[in-house]
Amino acid sequence: MEYIAxxxxxxxxxxxxxxxxxxxxxxxxxxxxxLTGDFFMHPEDGVTExxxxxxxxPAKTEVRTYVSKLNDVIHSNGYELIGFSASDIAQTLHDALxxxxxx
Amino acid sequence: MALSDINWRIIxxxxxxxxxxxxxxxxxxxxxxxxxxxxxIRFYRWKPSAVSIGYFQSLHDxxxxxxxxxxGVDIIRRRTGGGAVYHDYExxxxxxxxxxxxxxxRVNAGGAEETLGITESYYEICGWIIKSxxxxxxxxxxxxxNDVVISADVDASSADRVFVGKKIxxxxxxxxxxxxxxxxxxxxxxxxxxxxxxLKVGKxxxxxxxxxxxxxxxxxxxxxxxxxxxxxxxxALFEGFTDGKTFEVGTWSKExxxxxxxxxxxxxxxxxxxxxx
Numbered sequence: 001m002e003y004i005a006x007x008x009x010x011x012x013x014x015x016x017x018x019x020x021x022x023x024x025x026x027x028x029x030x031x032x033x034x035l036t037g038d039f040f041m042h043p044e045d046g047v048t049e050x051x052x053x054x055x056x057x058p059a060k061t062e063v064r065t066y067v068s069k070l071n072d073v074i075h076s077n078g079y080e081l082i083g084f085s086a087s088d089i090a091q092t093l094h095d096a097l098x099x100x101x102x103x
Numbered sequence: 104m105a106l107s108d109i110n111w112r113i114i115x116x117x118x119x120x121x122x123x124x125x126x127x128x129x130x131x132x133x134x135x136x137x138x139x140x141x142x143x144i145r146f147y148r149w150k151p152s153a154v155s156i157g158y159f160q161s162l163h164d165x166x167x168x169x170x171x172x173x174x175g176v177d178i179i180r181r182r183t184g185g186g187a188v189y190h191d192y193e194x195x196x197x198x199x200x201x202x203x204x205x206x207x208x209r210v211n212a213g214g215a216e217e218t219l220g221i222t223e224s225y226y227e228i229c230g231w232i233i234k235s236x237x238x239x240x241x242x243x244x245x246x247x248x249n250d251v252v253i254s255a256d257v258d259a260s261s262a263d264r265v266f267v268g269k270k271i272x273x274x275x276x277x278x279x280x281x282x283x284x285x286x287x288x289x290x291x292x293x294x295x296x297x298x299x300x301x302l303k304v305g306k307x308x309x310x311x312x313x314x315x316x317x318x319x320x321x322x323x324x325x326x327x328x329x330x331x332x333x334x335x336x337x338x339a340l341f342e343g344f345t346d347g348k349t350f351e352v353g354t355w356s357k358e359x360x361x362x363x364x365x366x367x368x369x370x371x372x373x374x375x376x377x378x379x380x
Contacts, residue, residue, distance in 0.1 A: 034161075
């Protein structure tokens with residue numbers, strides 16, 4: 001199943017997260033993530049590493065866990081995100097998977 | 104090497120299709136990276152008119168593909184991030200600056216030479232746009248992340264003549280292989296209705312209200328200074344970008360032209376590239 005959420009980052013850019021999942025709650029798994037939008041990232045190819053690091057995680061993962069995983073990839077590769085952050089990706093992914101949640 | 108020591112090649116205003124324009128940027132980056140070409144500033148227009156999307160954008164989310172085909176407007180994905188841009192043949196002048204990172208430096212407070220970061224280099228190059236517009240009597244300023252906006256009104260005699268804060272130039276940058284590529288557009292005229300017909304905004308959303316919102320955020324040289332011709336804008340850009348620099352007007356090398364043709368055919372015209380996201 002595909003889930004989509006879009007965030008306009010305050011003072012930043014638009015970020016759209018599409019997530020494909022497998023299985024059903026409570027064991028639903030994120031199988032793939034796509035990040036699109038008008039943001040900047042250097043180097044650009046690194047976006048696929050960010051997408052890949054989120055695949056395989058349980059859909060019930062907390063936002064801070066997504067942030068931690070993303071930041072590991074960002075810092076270890078020296079990626080520079082402009083107009084959005086790991087927190088924005090994580091929160092938007094969470095919003096996509098749990099549109100009813102206010103967390 | 105300080106910025107002022109760079110010996111630039113200037114490629115004067117020329118017109119190509121979208122695929123050749125983006126391929127020339129990349130071919131030039133490769134040539135500059137290998138030391139075969141000098142750091143380069145180029146000016147160009149797009150014919151046919153085209154829509155470019157940022158590297159990370161989804162083509163089918165952003166672009167009304169059928170409307171573009173009907174209007175004879177090309178579609179291309181850029182190597183740079185940022186948003187979708189309608190490059191109207193009559194409506195803008197585009198520039199590219201291609202320079203090795205190691206040459207794009209400044210001396211810091213401690214007296215050491217350091218490479219300009221991404222934000223600093225936006226400030227530097229957008230500063231050349233600001234200087235160019237000032238030659239036309241248009242005051243503007245850099246607005247992070249990547250815009251140049253009007254900073255003072257020429258004649259605020261009515262609401263229609265208030266331009267402060269409106270965007271007049273959008274810019275985007277990538278750094279690959281040790282080379283900075285920054286390109287951007289300076290708006291000469293804006294046709295918001297045409298722009299919206301090509302971008303994928305639901306038909307129901309192409310209401311006067313939304314168009315008015317864009318018109319409230321974007322302006323052009325012709326709006327601010329109706330007497331300025333495109334030729335005068337180009338002259339101001341040429342002077343603003345070259346002011347204080349060592350440069351010579353040059354042409355593409357045979358190798359760059361050949362490489363650009365290959366890149367246009369094998370990357371920029373392909374579905375694999377343009378529909379990558």
